[in-house]
Amino acid sequence: MKPLTEKYGISGAIISAVDLLRGIGVYAGLEAVRVPGATGYIDTDYLGKARKALEILKDRDFVFVHVEAPDEMGHEGNAEGKIRSIEEFDEKVVGTVLDGLRGTEPFRVMVLSDHPTPISLKTHVNDPSPFVVLSSEGDNLRNGKSFSEKVAQKSGILVLPGFMLMEHFLGDWRGVIGKENR
Numbered sequence: 001m002k003p004l005t006e007k008y009g010i011s012g013a014i015i016s017a018v019d020l021l022r023g024i025g026v027y028a029g030l031e032a033v034r035v036p037g038a039t040g041y042i043d044t045d046y047l048g049k050a051r052k053a054l055e056i057l058k059d060r061d062f063v064f065v066h067v068e069a070p071d072e073m074g075h076e077g078n079a080e081g082k083i084r085s086i087e088e089f090d091e092k093v094v095g096t097v098l099d100g101l102r103g104t105e106p107f108r109v110m111v112l113s114d115h116p117t118p119i120s121l122k123t124h125v126n127d128p129s130p131f132v133v134l135s136s137e138g139d140n141l142r143n144g145k146s147f148s149e150k151v152a153q154k155s156g157i158l159v160l161p162g163f164m165l166m167e168h169f170l171g172d173w174r175g176v177i178g179k180e181n182r
């Protein structure tokens with residue numbers, strides 16, 4: 001595979017406790033950075049991951065932050081744990097990164113899951129993953145005020161094949177979102 005770093009002339013890193021993700025990151029040309037306390041589980045150091053991401057962005061263009069906990073809770077059928085891990089991710093990872101990026105414009109942030117792991121099935125399903133983008137340049141992609149599968153479905157935006165999402169995110173983003181979705 002052609003590394004993202006080569007394709008887009010960017011530098012970058014991946015933060016994940018999961019070897020599979022770290023390996024894909026290395027193939028993509030990213031440095032696989034370790035965060036002490038990153039466990040791949042619900043007790044992971046969410047804040048530590050976000051702080052490390054901000055540190056990386058000081059001298060690099062791109063960072064991929066992966067949190068495995070909501071998927072693990074899905075496999076366990078643990079609804080309470082899944083809600084808690086998503087809340088922790090929202091507050092401590094997304095919140096910390098967005099706070100830290102203020103004053104460092106321009107930037108673009110995308111939040112998404114790699115796949116759904118419904119509590120009712122305890123395994124991965126092939127449904128589309130919702131994604132949301134915040135851009136300091138105003139070319140945001142959002143539909144309503146909340147972020148969920150239902151809200152995403154209503155947007156009518158579907159990126160196929162899925163790998164094109166990253167191509168668009170790093171490349172010509174405006175083409176995908178269309179004026180009406182900004």
Ligand SMILES: [Zn+2]
Nearest residue numbers: 071072075117
């Ligand atoms: Zn899984």
